[in-house]
Amino acid sequence: MPAPSRTRSSAAGTAVWLWPGRALYAGPSLRLGPHSGAVACLAVGVDAPFAVRPATGGELRARTALIAPRVRHRLVMSGDRxxxxxxxxxxxxxxACRTGFTAAEGEILAGHRREDALLARAAELSPHTPLPQVTAWIAEATGHAGTSYADPRIAAAARRLIEASRPLPAAPLAAELGLSESRFLRLFRDGTGTSYRRFRLWAQMHRAARALAAGHNLTRAAADGYFASPSHLSTAFHAMFGLTPSALLSRNPVIHCLDPSSDAVT
Structure with a gap:
């Protein structure tokens, strides 16, 4: 079911799509300084190559590169998008994404096997791109289709985390599903590929993003995401993605928040 998406200015052609467990940005080069994040980042130079400069030294030039988590680096772009x-x-x-590259330099992979197709389709991504086209691009990039979970209990747990009106520890959620906490945590990791704690953080980001998409400010977004304050949200966001929410919002994105177990907009 569609929910409001925040259009701060669609003229810039900047968009963000967010699921628990993955996020996609399409827009102007972010021009960040040296940074790292807690997630893997697939970077695509839509209209020109870019350089990845790890803090340890050296430079890798590419049109597509996958940068491992916590690798401090700087991207130097020669294109605009x-x-x-x-x-x-x-x-x-x-x-799956890691298997799609042809070259490596340390913890940075380069040269996606489907690079030409990815570049062509990346050029078409905009705030108004139909969702199936967006998810098809991600499937091509990762070699993995969809975010649905094979175990319906895990799908239900993921949705509960997104919809919960308060922070939700693992124990009561496990009880709702008729599982012991230890059994639930094992199934959750097997089903999602990450820990309950990490997924809960993505769920918090998802809730905060929904508030921003509805037109609220960072104070309301932090509260909706169960962060203690806007600065707590900013710190957590920076640790995960390598930039602050304010830096992202300065690009005037249209924000799309998506269901954790399907490709539907929530």
Whole structure:
């Protein structure tokens, strides 16, 4: 069921799609300084190559590169438009995406096997791109289709985390599903590729993004995401993605928040 998407200014052609476990940015080059994040980042130079400069030294020039989590680096762009796909480490998306590259330099992979197709389709991504086209691009990039979960209990748990009106520890959710906490946590990791704690953080980001998409400010977004304050949200966001919410919002994105177990907009 569609929910409001925030159009701060569609003229810039900037969009963000967010699922628990992955996020996609399409828009102007972010021009970030040296940074790292807690997630893997697939960078795509839509109209020109870019350089990845790890903090340890050296430079890798590419049109497509996958940067491992916590690798401090700087991207130097020669073009105007980029696409970034952020993936939870250990997820099916992340594992499949890593197999799609032809070259490696340390913890940075380059030269996606489907690079030409990815570049052509990346150029078509905009705030108004139909969702099936967006998810088809991600499937091509990762070699993995969809975010649905094979175990319906895990799908139900993921949805409960998104919809919960308060922070939800694992124990009561496990009880709702008729499972012991330890059994639930094992099934959850097997089903999502990440821990309950990490997925809950994605769910918090998802709730905060929904508030922003509905037109609310960072104070309301932090509250909706169960963060203690806007600065707590900013710190957590920066640790995950390598930039602050304010830096992202300065690009005037249209924000699309998506269901954790399907490709429907929530």
């Amino acid at each position: 980029m696409v970034f796909l952020y993936l939870e480490p250990g997820s099916a998306d992340d594992r």
